[in-house]
Amino acid sequence: MLDATTQAQRPANAPADHPRIRMGKVGVLLANLGTPDDYSYWPMRRYLNEFLSDQRVIDYPAWKWQPLLQLIILTKRPFSSGAAYKSIWNHDKGESPLMTITKDQTAKMTEALKEKFGDQVLVDFCMRYGNPSTKSKVRQMVEAGCDRILFFPLYPHYAGATSATANDQFFRALMEETWQPASRTVPAYFDHPTYIEALAQSVERAYGGFRTRPDILVCSYHGMPERYLQQGDPYHCQCIKTTRLLRERLGWNESEITSTFQSRFGPEEWLKPYTVDHVAELAKEGKKNVAVIAPAFSADCIETLEEINEEIRESFEEAGGEEFAYIPCLNDDAAHIQALSTVVEENLKGWLSPL
Structure with a gap:
C-alpha cells in the first residue's frame, strides 16, 4: 500500500514562500x-x-x-x-x-x-x-x-x-x-513466458492432486459480443494463443485442452463456444471428468467462484458429467x-x- 514518507521539499532555488512538494x-x-x-x-x-x-x-x-x-x-x-x-x-x-x-x-x-x-x-x-x-x-x-x-x-x-x-x-x-x-x-501479457509458466504450474499442481486425470481441461475465458471481434478487438485471438502456449508448455495434445467463453449477456451472438453449453456437450460425448480454468482472470471473483463453480458445474452434472474440478485463478500465488x-x-x- 501507499507509503507517503517522502519528505516534502521546496524546489531548488525556489523562494521561501514556495509550497513544499514531494517528488521522486x-x-x-x-x-x-x-x-x-x-x-x-x-x-x-x-x-x-x-x-x-x-x-x-x-x-x-x-x-x-x-x-x-x-x-x-x-x-x-x-x-x-x-x-x-x-x-x-x-x-x-x-x-x-x-x-x-x-x-x-x-x-x-x-x-x-x-x-x-x-x-x-x-x-x-x-x-x-x-x-x-x-x-x-x-x-x-x-x-x-x-x-x-x-x-x-x-x-x-x-x-x-x-x-x-x-x-x-x-x-x-x-x-x-x-x-x-x-x-x-x-x-x-497474455503470452508472457512467466504468465504461461504460472498457469502451467497451477494446472500441474491441480492435476497432481486429482484421483483421476480429467478427460479434458476447459480454458473458460470471459466472453464478448462477436461484433467486437469483427470491429478489431484482439481479445479472442489473444485467448486462443494463451491456450495454445499453455498446451505447448504442458506437452499435451490438442484433444486434452479446449477454449470456451462464458458470461454471455443480452440478445447478441457472443464468442463461441459458450462454456455453459460446451461442458454439457462434453458430458454427453462421454467426457465425464473435466477440469476448468479461467486464464483471463487474475483473481477469483463472481464469474469464477459463482458462475463457473456453481452454474457451469450444474450444467455439466445435469448432462451426465461426474467429476467437475475448478482450478482457481492465479491470485496471490508466488x-x-x-x-x-x-x-x-x-x-x-x-x-x-x-x-
Missing part, C-alpha cells in the same frame, strides 16, 4: 474490474449502474440503453446479483473475494518490488468500478510524491471492455491533476506475483533500474 517516487497502480461495497440492493444497484453505463461495456446509444437499464434491469438485477455475491462473500472481512485477493496481491507486489527497487516504488491498487476509485488513488500517489505512474490493468488479455476502459479512467483522473505525473500503461513483478520491471525500464 514512481507509483505502480494495479487495477481490476471492481466490486460492490455490499451485496444488499442499493450498493449492488450503484455498482451495476456504473458498470453497465460504461459505453466500453455496453456500446448501445444512451437514448436506447439507459431507459432499459434504469427502469427494468436495475430494478431486478441487484437482487439476483446480490444473491450471487452473498453466496461467495468474505463475511469475515466484510468484502468480496476479489477485494480480499487484490489486497493480498498488492501486499505481495509491494514486497517483490521493494526487493527489486528499494524505496523508489510505491504500490497500490484501484478498481475501475466501485471503490477504491482510480481517481482517488491517482490523487494519493501524486500527494505521496509520485511524479511517474505505471498503470497496470490486471487483465492478461486486452479487450475494450476491460483494459481500455481501465486506461480511460486512469487518463480521466490525470486530467484533474494540476501537475500531471508522467505515465505509462502496461500492455496485455509464481503469479513473480510474473506480475517481472512485467512491471520490464515496463519501468528507462525510469528505474533494479538495485
